[in-house]
Amino acid sequence: MAQTAQFNGSVTTLRGLATRPLTLALAAIAAMLIVGELLSPGFAAPSQIISQLTIAALLGIVAAGQNLVILGGREGIDLSVGGMISLGALVAGNVMQAENAAIPLALAVTLAVTFTLGLANGFGVTIMRIPPLVMTLGMYGVIQGALVVLTRGIPSGRAAPLLNDFVTNPVLLGIPGILFVWVMIGIGMTVFLRRTAFGLKIFAIGTNEEAAALAGISVRRTRVILFGLSGMFAGLTGFLVLGYTGNVFVGVGDQYILPSIIAVVIGGTSLAGGTGGYIGTMAGAVVLVLLQSILTTLNIDPSGRQIVFGATLLGLMLLYGRQRKLRM
Amino acid sequence: MTEHAKTAPSNHTSLTQRLRSFDLRRHTYLLSVVFFLILCGINIALQPSFLQPGVMVSNLSTFLPLILVSIGQTYVILASDIDLSVGSIVSLVNVATVSIIEGMGGTGGAIALGLTTGLGLGIAAGLFNGLCVALLRFQPIVTTFATGIIFAGLALWILPQAGKQVPATVWQTYGGSILGVQTVIWVLTLAVIFALVLARTRFHHALLATGGQMQSAFQTGLHVLRVRITAYALSGLFSALAALCLVGETASGDPLLGTGYTLSSISAVVLGGTALSGGIGGFIGSVFGAMILGLIDNVIFFARLPFEYQGLVQGLIVLLALAGGVFVSRR
Numbered sequence: 066m067a068q069t070a071q072f073n074g075s076v077t078t079l080r081g082l083a084t085r086p087l088t089l090a091l092a093a094i095a096a097m098l099i100v101g102e103l104l105s106p107g108f109a110a111p112s113q114i115i116s117q118l119t120i121a122a123l124l125g126i127v128a129a130g131q132n133l134v135i136l137g138g139r140e141g142i143d144l145s146v147g148g149m150i151s152l153g154a155l156v157a158g159n160v161m162q163a164e165n166a167a168i169p170l171a172l173a174v175t176l177a178v179t180f181t182l183g184l185a186n187g188f189g190v191t192i193m194r195i196p197p198l199v200m201t202l203g204m205y206g207v208i209q210g211a212l213v214v215l216t217r218g219i220p221s222g223r224a225a226p227l228l229n230d231f232v233t234n235p236v237l238l239g240i241p242g243i244l245f246v247w248v249m250i251g252i253g254m255t256v257f258l259r260r261t262a263f264g265l266k267i268f269a270i271g272t273n274e275e276a277a278a279l280a281g282i283s284v285r286r287t288r289v290i291l292f293g294l295s296g297m298f299a300g301l302t303g304f305l306v307l308g309y310t311g312n313v314f315v316g317v318g319d320q321y322i323l324p325s326i327i328a329v330v331i332g333g334t335s336l337a338g339g340t341g342g343y344i345g346t347m348a349g350a351v352v353l354v355l356l357q358s359i360l361t362t363l364n365i366d367p368s369g370r371q372i373v374f375g376a377t378l379l380g381l382m383l384l385y386g387r388q389r390k391l392r393m
Numbered sequence: 394m395t396e397h398a399k400t401a402p403s404n405h406t407s408l409t410q411r412l413r414s415f416d417l418r419r420h421t422y423l424l425s426v427v428f429f430l431i432l433c434g435i436n437i438a439l440q441p442s443f444l445q446p447g448v449m450v451s452n453l454s455t456f457l458p459l460i461l462v463s464i465g466q467t468y469v470i471l472a473s474d475i476d477l478s479v480g481s482i483v484s485l486v487n488v489a490t491v492s493i494i495e496g497m498g499g500t501g502g503a504i505a506l507g508l509t510t511g512l513g514l515g516i517a518a519g520l521f522n523g524l525c526v527a528l529l530r531f532q533p534i535v536t537t538f539a540t541g542i543i544f545a546g547l548a549l550w551i552l553p554q555a556g557k558q559v560p561a562t563v564w565q566t567y568g569g570s571i572l573g574v575q576t577v578i579w580v581l582t583l584a585v586i587f588a589l590v591l592a593r594t595r596f597h598h599a600l601l602a603t604g605g606q607m608q609s610a611f612q613t614g615l616h617v618l619r620v621r622i623t624a625y626a627l628s629g630l631f632s633a634l635a636a637l638c639l640v641g642e643t644a645s646g647d648p649l650l651g652t653g654y655t656l657s658s659i660s661a662v663v664l665g666g667t668a669l670s671g672g673i674g675g676f677i678g679s680v681f682g683a684m685i686l687g688l689i690d691n692v693i694f695f696a697r698l699p700f701e702y703q704g705l706v707q708g709l710i711v712l713l714a715l716a717g718g719v720f721v722s723r724r
Contacts, residue, residue: 140669142534195716196669198475202656203712210705217701323477323538330535368553371546378539382531390530391611 086333089384090348097355105362115240117354119233122247123302123309125350127321128328129254130183130298132346134197135329136258137291138271138338145186145201146299146325148208149179150318153303155215158222158313165227175300182208183296187289197292205322212315220314224307232308243305247347254343267291271339324353331381352381421666422678428664428714429681432688439695454568454577454642456687458483458635461580462654463661463679464588465519465631468624470662473604473671474526474533476625478541479632479658482518483651485544486511486636488552491559491646499560511640512633518544519629523622541655548648555647559640567641580638584631588676591627600624604671661686663715685714 101108127146134141153175160171182204189200215221231242258264269277270284278284302321307313326336331349334341356377360370437443443452462479469476490511497503518540525536567576591597602610603620611617632654639650663669664685665678689710693703 189716193716196663198659198669199663199715202660203708203715206708207705207712208708210703210708213704214701327535327538330532336532336534366550366553368546368549371549372543375539375542375546378542379525379531379536382525382536382539383529391608391617 086331087345087348090331090333090345090352093352093381094348094355097352097359101355101359101362104359108359108362111239115235115244117358118244118247118351119241119309121347121351121354122243123305124321124324124328124354125247125347126250126305127299127302128325128332128346128350129250129343130295131325132254132329132332132334132341132343133267133291133298134295135326135334135336136267136271136338136341137288139274139288140197141190141271141288141291141338142197142326142336143183143186143201143292143295143299144198144322145182145204145208146295146302147316147318147320147322148205148212149182149296149299150303150306150321151212151313151315152182152208152318153179153300154307154310154313154317155212155222155303155315156300157304157307158224161222161225161228161307163223163225165225168225168228171225172301172304175304176297179300179303180293180297183293183299184289186296187292190292191285191288209315216315220312222307222313224311228304228308229311232305243308246305251343251347258342263287263290268339273339324350327378328353421668421674422681423666424717425665425678425681425685428685429688432685432692435692436688436695439692450575450577452687452691453575453581454638456684457577457581458638458642459654459657459661459686460680460683461584461631461635461638462658463665463683464584464676465628465635466658466662467665467667467674467676467679468600468627470659470667470669471600471604471671471674472621472624473607474621474624475537475659475669476519476522476628477534477537477655478518478522478544479628480651480653480655481541481544481548482515482629482632483636483639483654484548484648485518485551485651486515486633487639487650488548488646488648489514490637490640491557492551494559494563495557504560504563508637511637512630515629515631515633515636516626517629519626519632520622522629523625526625527618527621545648552646552648555645555649557646559644564641564644567638576641577638580634584634585680592675596620596623601672604673606672657686658683660711660715686711689714 098109098114107113127150131143131146134143156178157171157175160174161167186197186201186204189195189204190197193200195203230236234241236242237245256264258267266277266282266287269280269282270287274284299318299321303318306317310317328349329341329346330336331352332341332343332345332347333349334346356374360373363370363373365373433443440448442448462483466476466479490507493510494503494507497506522537522540525531525540526533570576571579599610599615599620600623602613602615603617607617610620632651635654636651640646643650659669661682662674662679664682665674665676665680666682667674667678689707693707693710698706
């Protein structure tokens, strides 16, 4: 896996640059904008790009948490994000009840609830030693069940007008507030991962857990916090989804579960943990959203759209998602 | 299925010695049997008719599709891979089979062609997964998610909406009996015999070796590539079998029929004591795991819980069972 070595270090050769996941993702974005514009003039217009980025921001913010859990290694993955998003949107909407003044409280309660549930995932994975796939799948089932109890299947809770405006309408230079939030998360995540002690611990436990433990890192505590953060990012996404759609239905978060993982992988973070970063994941989220959008523009029936989407994902795997070859 | 690897205790060893040498990790499915018996007990208490042959056969035919998908998923997980496309394969085979049978007029020949095409399609889908994961070295989770999208798209293309019908002979045969034994019991028995025979083959030993330590297995000279591809093909085959059972059960086609089977089959395999990291476990546990999931639904239904609490209680029981299973077998 030559590209993983190059991803962290400086890229010196042209070939190294060309096979870097981030470069590939950016090239894919450019190619899709050109193809989209050719197929349907106006596809790459600024307003259209901004609306695509808004959708990508929602996916990108869940993927931030997913990114952290995956970087932490030991088959780290979070399938509960779908439930966390739905729950976050529901809690936020019910605390807010369309009142602008209640927005800060709603945000605080939402993040506290989903962070706590994320910590529960972390405890299951570390103390009980349940594989992350199983633990977070179980948590997803519990949250889905809890959502039905809370809502009785009826959509409830409404977004405050201010939140709605912030997510969907331009606040500055024609750009909606959610994109500023996303950029800040992007900068924050990068600084957090590359420049803080905790960020370096994540790479350490993701690369070699035993070595990290011997070096004095509290592996369990770090991993528990990673799952907590993943829950929190999903909760934040739920909060923003509420602003985007205005109200909530129970399964609103489900569509984000697997795309959040794919965005991370397309962005060059290895599912084995220990290598990668968030900027690539952001690009990965944009790639997925643009791809869906192009397929919608193409005006082919849903089955054809699905087939092309799946085939394109496989094609992307061919470009850089490959695993190490077995050697003698 | 590692029990046969263990040397049988000789007749001279005392019972205590035998108990002491008993290793839960060699019998990973035993815990799922205990869970299963407990749930059966609760079920009998809540539903006294549970032990009547008719009720048992009806329960079995409800559980059978998940049992079959879970057996297939076991092989992939034993090789330390995973198959997130099984649900889509179930949908694809279901609509393809129903469409062929109806399209060719529902004659005996059409039914035979539909069933064999369905099985072939399942194996082909599994082979495609295996080639992508083992030969092209794509990451299993992302790859089978992507192929699952493709298979689901193909299912929608073949039959955009639930509908079409198979002739009465199909569902009458499936719901009835052959040579005096219920058809569903035949299907389960034959599937179990197939899996038992498979567990004695060199392939199965190579499968456990591959899942346990892929690098070493490769260096020992095992055909790791062939083993992983075969495991995916088996997963496709068993998913197709499940789809054919659903044709017999529902007598019609539905492009979204398989949606729930992917994650349930993984839960069933884990409940059955097979390690997601590969190399440890076997299909027997998965059979019990799938029946446990079905019995949990039964118990919740007959416990007359308020409707809105059913999902939450089910989620909690499944999470506790998964956690408990992993917790005990890791001691």
